[in-house]
Amino acid sequence: MYAYIVDKNGFIINSYLIGGVVEVPKEAIDVQLPQPLSFVKPKWNGKEWTEGETEEEKTEREEKQLLESLKPSPNEIADAELEIKILTMLTDLEVVQ
Known part of the structure; x- marks a missing residue:
């Protein structure tokens, strides 16, 4: 499982392996991306992952x-x-x- 750091727009800028060697920052989002990954450009809207790719x-x-x-x-x-x-x-x- 991974945790994600997102920018102010909700786009992933870093990811951390939960339980790995590196400590996961407290602001990281630990809601997993849907699998299989259905988003080209995953975006966190504060509640769930959505498609961030514009038309x-x-x-x-x-x-x-x-x-x-x-x-x-x-x-x-x-x-x-x-x-x-x-x-x-x-x-x-x-x-x-």
């Missing part, structure tokens, strides 16, 4: 994820480079036009 942040995160998913993998790039080399060679040998 703008969510849109930006999803756009970045989409762009990342559209990038070819290193293997796909290597395959394309090989294909270009083969086509160039076949064109130079006039096997294909």
